[in-house]
Amino acid sequence: MPNPRDPDRPDPDALLALAAREGRGRLKVFLGAAPGVGKTHEMLAEARRRRAGGAEVLAGIIETHGRAETIAQVGDLPILPRARLEHRGQVLEEFDLDAALAARPQILLLDELAHSNALGSRHPKRWQDVEELRDAGIEVWTTMNVQHLESLSDAVARIAGIRVAETVPDAVLAGADAVELIDIPPAELLERMRQGKIYRPDQAARAMRGFFREGNLAALREMALRRTAERVDADVTGYMRANAIAGPWPAGDRVLALVGADPSAETVVRQGRRIADALRAPLVVLHVERPGEVDAADPTPILRLAEGLGAEVETVVGADLPATILSQARARNASHIVIGRGRPGVWRRWLGRTLSATLARRAADFTLHIVPGPAGKARAALPAPAALPPWLGWGAVPATIALVVTLGYGAEGLLAERTLGMVFLAVVVALAALLGPWHAAAGAVLGFLSWNFFFLEPRYTFELLEGADLVGLGAFAAVALLLAGTTGRLGRSVRTARARMLALRRLVEFSRRLGGPGGLADLLPAVAEEATRVAGTPSAVVMPLEPLLPGAAPEPVVRAAMPVTMELDETAMAAARWALAQGRPAGRDTDTLPTAPWQFRPMRTARGVVGLVGVKLDDRAEPLAGETDKALTALLDQAAVAIERAQLMEREARGAARAETEQLRTALLTSLGHDLRTPLTSIRGALGTLRASGDALPAETRADLLLAAEEETARLSRYLSNILDMVRIEHGQLEPRREPVNIPEALEVAVARARRTTGREIRVMVRERLTEPRLDPALLDQILGNVLDNALKFSEAPVRVTARREGHEVAIAVEDEGPGIPAEDLHRVFDPFFRVTRADRVAAGTGLGLAICRGLAHAMGGRIAAESPIHPEGGGTRITLRFPA
């Protein structure tokens, strides 16, 4: 048992990371500082060496750029044909991912990691192809220039004045198993360039004036060298941790960057990355969600960027921003905190309560970095809270004021002109509540001016006679503006609360539907319906169909759609297939098959992906975001759990049904063993005796043996027809006829037959006129025969048969005076092959008679019940049949 505090124990996280790498294909990156340093050349040379050593190498994409040296290196390497994609009439050649996956080479060469794939490819970026290839266990070798690294794009833009459009997330490079730096000094590179080994002479001259300046090249080279050095460092650290080598660790330096959803956030993330890189420390990007912050923008894009830059992303909820930041920083052992220079409110700035000031005061043990906000960009305007179109809202303000002025004239003499001020005030409050603070402010100014101009002496001027009016007017302005602010906020809160309540009510309603008893058939349409309501688009629920071949990918099947007639085209199904296999979103606005009209998101539970929800987004200009996105995510989680529950319940029900069938089969086998064998033994024995010594036997013995054989044959055939009846009933193959049946007559027929065969006394009592229930007379006769047989078998005394009306039913009862049925067996007497065990075991039947009666009665819409004892002193059994009359 290893001691968890044992310092020599390998770090489990490090081992896990290693294990995760082991299942995947390796990734080797040939990293360079600039084009032309010889990355592709080197990759090809090494690939040919490996091929000569027996490795299976396939060239996926090689960009030779027409360079003679590189072309020579390709040699006899097998080359994967490119896929031809047609997009808007243009034919594009692109790397054929599926062909590469199918070919399954040991090593696949894929030049230009940062390449953006042609439209219509599965992934927009080549590095995503690489991830999928590695997931499939294929080793990939690729090339890349350092300026394409996401975190360096800012720096490169500053140094070289060129913004690189094609970037690769830092995590991809960090996840590479090997990075080989291809380095030549800038002077040498420029020399090669002059010799025309890289570009054609005219291009070369242009390039050397632009990107290929020596200063640029030196800076890029430094970046490449530094990145590689960091990597070597990380490799050593990882190795030491995995092998529990105690060493001089860096003291857990960590950089924590705080982001909101404001435009400065991007700069904060990039700056944090740079600081972390400089310190060679990990970066944590923290987003604090504050309760009650109702219309905050969606931070998801910025957090995605942070992940792309290789940062660890954490979202926490906390009301007190500085306290939350500090507790997170301490918990994560951060030494540096990076924040943006936000735009705190006027009051806070005056009071010195800005975030930076508070942190500076309270975070004495941290290095605080404050990143400047983007210049010239104003804060994103608040969305207009009013539901009215903006022109109508703004038109309403002067219209209302004009109305008040008109009313003021109409009421002249009735109303003191000063009182009119209160009316203006009321109007401002109304504007604030209905339209928002800006409308109210405009209303306040307009009202102030109108009151002054139209009603206060001297009229039709903006001058004032009395000082008292001046004070009043000032007070009006102040109160109106203050009210405008608070009322506006209040109105907005009310609207948000109402929207929330509506969303909540919908959620509750939906979860009630999900929790319903209907099973999958009801559940899936409900999910589709809800997805359509949430996203405002057509939607579909896609479930996996178990593949016919084990190990094959599950095939997606549309199980519900909204509108119901919606159909999915082949591109959409391809996206669904991928999403199902990978358990990740695919289709429109994702990284995989973004040209598909649909977006599919997985419904996941702890056990895995239960299915997909697809939304049709091709008619929407914008990707799903904000509240809609959140609501859809919540829907997915809820639906996943509900679907899994329904699936488990269905499986359980199937299992129970199977167990019941199994029980019946066992009972059938046992019964066959005994009930077939006994008559067979008798028949065989009787015939054997007759054959062996027939002549020696007295005549009456011979006759008796023949009779025994005949009787036993009859018993056997009765048993077989019972079994067949039972099977027919069990399989629902019984189709009773329906015709009015005269009950006393039917009783008389059955009783007469029983009297004939047994010679026993049976009393029939029918005291009233009975309606004639619609039944199958033959089946009824069979039931009566079986029940009478049973009663006669268990009792020596006369059997009584009665029939009477019971409400809307006709009840037929057969009573015997036998020992009765033990209470614990009463509910089982109608089960197939059940036999009441009796001490003397006389006249044991097949155990099928009553089971058949029940089956037949049910088939005709009737019921059958057993009661015992029927006398207070015990004993006796009553079997009652009831049929609707």
Place this chain on the structure above:
Amino acid sequence: MSARDVARILVVDDEPQIHRFLKPALEAAGLAALRAETGAEALRLAATQAPALALLDLGLPDMDGQDVLVRLRAFSLMPVIVVSAREREAEKVQALDAGADDYVEKPFALAELLARIRVALRRGQPIEGKRDGMMRFGPLELDLTRRVARLEGQEALHLTPREWDLLAALARAGDGRVVTQRQLLTAVWGPAHVEDTQYLRVYVAQLRQKLGAAATLIRTEPGVGYRFGAH
């Protein structure tokens, strides 16, 4: 043959139909039938009527056939033939281990039942009582005292001690009588090895090979054991 010399066969079965044909069949074969439909009745008749042999059905209404057998063995050494259905393999073996002499499966052929009854009745004379320790089964001759087995007109067979023990155990059980795997394993390998049925398969195969033409003397009863003998 006087009435007193007629061997009485106790037939224990709860099915009246079985008695209906067995009684005339046994009588025609020169035997008498005693009828018992319950275990209690069977024990009473066995104690009072001194039957020569019992045919015992294991499915009885009042008590388990196995119990009847155990109680019977407490006071009687008479041969017992178990009558049972084929799927009750385990019960059959249990009954044989508990002291039953043979078994027949329902539905049985009358001729076979009568043959089994004759074999079991013959066992009444103890085999080991033969003074010279010599036994003969068709072409095979066994000398129990000198531990030698010889086929007619040939030299002694080369048997390992275990092979001899196994052959002797089969032979001592009697001509044509079934011996369970458990009984053989206990006799030859000891009580610790009663589950090691693979020993039996291996050694029986070796024995059969050495017996050559006489290999058919050892007959396998699948799932139960072996019979040994020329009949």
